[in-house]
Amino acid sequence: MASDSCGLEQLVAPYAVDEGVETRLSLGQGWLRRWTTAWRFDGEEVIWALRDLESVPLFRSQLVRRFGWGTRQRHRPGLQFMVSTGRHHGFESLEEQRLLLALDFLRVREVLPQPFRLSFEHSEGRAEHIPDFLVVMADGGRWVLDVRPRALVGDADELKFAATGELTTACGWRYAVVTGWRPHVWSVLDALSAQRRPVDDPLGLQVELLAAAKEPVAFGDLVQATRLPVVARAHALHLIWHGRLAIELAEPLSDATLVSAGARRDA
Incomplete structure (x- = not known):
């Protein structure tokens, strides 16, 4: 999924x-x-x-x-x-x-x-x-x-x-x-929705995240590949919500979740 x-x-x-x-x-x-x-x-x-x-x-x-x-x-x-x-x-x-x-x-x-x-x-x-x-x-x-x-x-x-x-x-x-949701769907969407609104990126962290996700990589390793991993977490969630990065929705979201380039990578 x-x-x-x-x-x-x-x-x-x-x-x-x-x-x-x-x-x-x-x-x-x-x-x-x-x-x-x-x-x-x-x-x-x-x-x-x-x-x-x-x-x-x-x-x-x-x-x-x-x-x-x-x-x-x-x-x-x-x-x-x-x-x-x-x-x-x-x-x-x-x-x-x-x-x-x-x-x-x-x-x-x-x-x-x-x-x-x-x-x-x-x-x-x-x-x-x-x-x-x-x-x-x-x-x-x-x-x-x-x-x-x-x-x-x-x-x-x-x-x-x-x-x-x-x-x-x-x-x-x-x-x-x-009548309900498939396993893990709602908890993952709830977590992603925290960063669904437009966000400013004066440090260019989104560019770094997209570059680091050319091959599937664990979420924790993805944010660690940027200059500011703590700030990059919020930007990573924003990019996943908007389809520029992709994850598997049928699994819980954690640092071990694999992240790859999304279908809307160049949006």
Whole structure:
């Protein structure tokens, strides 16, 4: 799992909706017309059928449901700054905040929280679901994401997740339910994120680090190869976050971690 070239699907723990749940969805003739999505523009909701979603001006849309703050609520909402977008983005839980940090690491183009309300048909009637995020990746691909700890996923949630999966398949988008992270991913990203913002390098330590990483080298030896190893540690983390150096994300970050030239070495 190379840090400079991994994708979202490699970072999150695998999760799949039970196949039996999908049989409860009403996917007969004309379902792309009957299933609808509600988007908000200038404070007003506008309805689009699934068959017409390509015409939605995504970047002009607003939250279809606003976040709430209260003294007795059990979840923790807030705002997370993302270097890749240059803005703050809302989240409703610590799990969602972690996802935003991971998306920032992947250098996404845009993140839209609470983007739309899906209204879909199933064997017992009709239901609605508001996904947590709609994400435009660096390559232009679109992901719809829901965040829910695995232990909290119930039968009603699985039905909504299955319906959202059908929506994204019909649109050519991708969908994931983030229930957790692969081993060591979150701890490594958390450590790297300390140096994700722009940093000044008046001593030219980044040039020294890039030169020392022409061949794979242990992190401890890499920083020792510079004039100021203590300062170089911060710059090394910054270069790894931005893909100019690369490490293996599936292992703990330590002085023994191998560091190599990243795909964005000359960025």
